[in-house]
Amino acid sequence: MTFSSKSKYLFLAFCLLPTFLLFLIFTVYPMLGGLYYSFFDWSGTSANKTFVGLDNYIRLWNDSIIVKAIINDFFFVFVKVIGIMTLALFFAVALTQLKIKEAPFYRIVFFFPNIMSVVVIGILWQFIYDPNMGIVNSLLNQVGLTEWARPWLGDKTWVLPSIAIPAIWAGIGLFMLLIMGGISNVPKSLYEAADIDGASEWQQFWHITVPLVWPQIKTSILYIIITSLNGSFVLVQVMTGGGPGSASEVMGSYLYQRAFEDFQFGYGAAIGVLILVVSLITVLVSQFILKKEKVEY
């Protein structure tokens, strides 16, 4: 830019400052505040705020529901990574490589749940699982598997997988598109050469597609991990509220209940810090595991 330096700095300030100030107030301050509040015992009114040091964290350590919630969170991470990646990879390869005429139809349909609200998805699936009017039990009864029918979301063993299914249902489209984008960048000549060499489609998948699309696969896995740890509680809170008992509790839903239902804001803030720490560690570890040099042929 060739303006005088004073007007240049004025312009830069005009561009950057208002946004950054609001960002400080509404994003940075709340995050630091979360850390700060986690050292207090606080019911929400300013009179009842006492500094308790690490007490909230000691309580976290001894809280059996927290252990349960962390395990459940990782159950969702694990099942979602496996379920979404398997299906998304398969669909992406099928829709790009196998010359299917109606591929755009599938692409549009598979992506649709991605743009639905989690509340709508949660409520819809809650009724799909409903013991009386739901379609799951009704289907099982019709095909004669009556003994399989059960109150899916009220059953301690089945509640977690039952919530994981809509999470996968709603998640596949985005990652399928991501991987399709990666596959379309793989030079066609590689597959032609492999065909001439007599490589089977399965071999082509493992030796050409997977290595060349690895950056997209890696991004997808990390993205699933982050969004699951930071956001899967919305579906849990809508579908079961963490129940039955605390069978489907995850860290985020537990935070919401402690803070905004029981008004233990200090303890809630400590759970927030725990979510941050757990997700950062998980992302770092998975980044290390998924590390693999980018392949270029």
Next chain:
Amino acid sequence: MKVVSQILVRIPLILWAFIVIFPLIWMFMGAFKSNAEIFTSPWSMPTEFSFTNFERAWNDYNIGRAFLNSFFVTVLGSFLTLLLSIPTAYALERVRSKFGEVLINVYLASMMIPSVLGWIPLFFLLMKFNLLDNLWALSLVYAISHVPFTIFILVGFIGNIPKELEEAAVVDGMSPYGILFKIVTPLIKSGIITVTILNAISYWNEFFMALILLQTESKNTLGVAMNLLKIDAQYDSAWGVLFAGLCIAVIPVIVFYSIFQRHIVKGMTEGAIK
């Protein structure tokens, strides 16, 4: 052999398409059914197409009000996001400096931090400013939460504009403000459309911040109102109304999706890859 594999590969595709579509069809059918029909014949078509359930959801269960509130928050939030992001994205892309690098990394890093962490302080911050239960404040909170993502996308689009255009405008005596709003902004129109579609969808669908930051029924947005409708439906056994409510929440998204399908697909893949 080829024919067999063509058929085999379609089985999972058709099956999954069915698994995606059927729950939605079931939801639409349920919206037209009476309670008795819902319980006795979950698979059948409704006997008559009456819009009673839709009317009751819209009028008696606050979905109409919530629909308008969601619309307000979505439009205002999307507009504020652009207002806050375009100047920053321009300055960060065009004036490369140490400070700019730090700033862009601060914005990017904030996308990695779970927003749950900030909800408790955010709640008390808005309470202090007397902004709880305020749709303007909710729109602003939404906008700021998406500023980093929006900047991230727009910087890429601004980077593709040839610098010569701006240099020519400077020669013509245009101020930097004029260049930003009259030259750069129109040139990144497709980026603005893409990112706004993505932002608008997530504002329309947002639930938890609205649940925490809104308090009276007349202020509720669709997510919160649907959650309340679900609880009320259990007391009133108003199942058809509940399904109608779900349809009201989903229909705008379906319409929006069919219009902007191409942009959404492009935005999702391009935005996420980089």
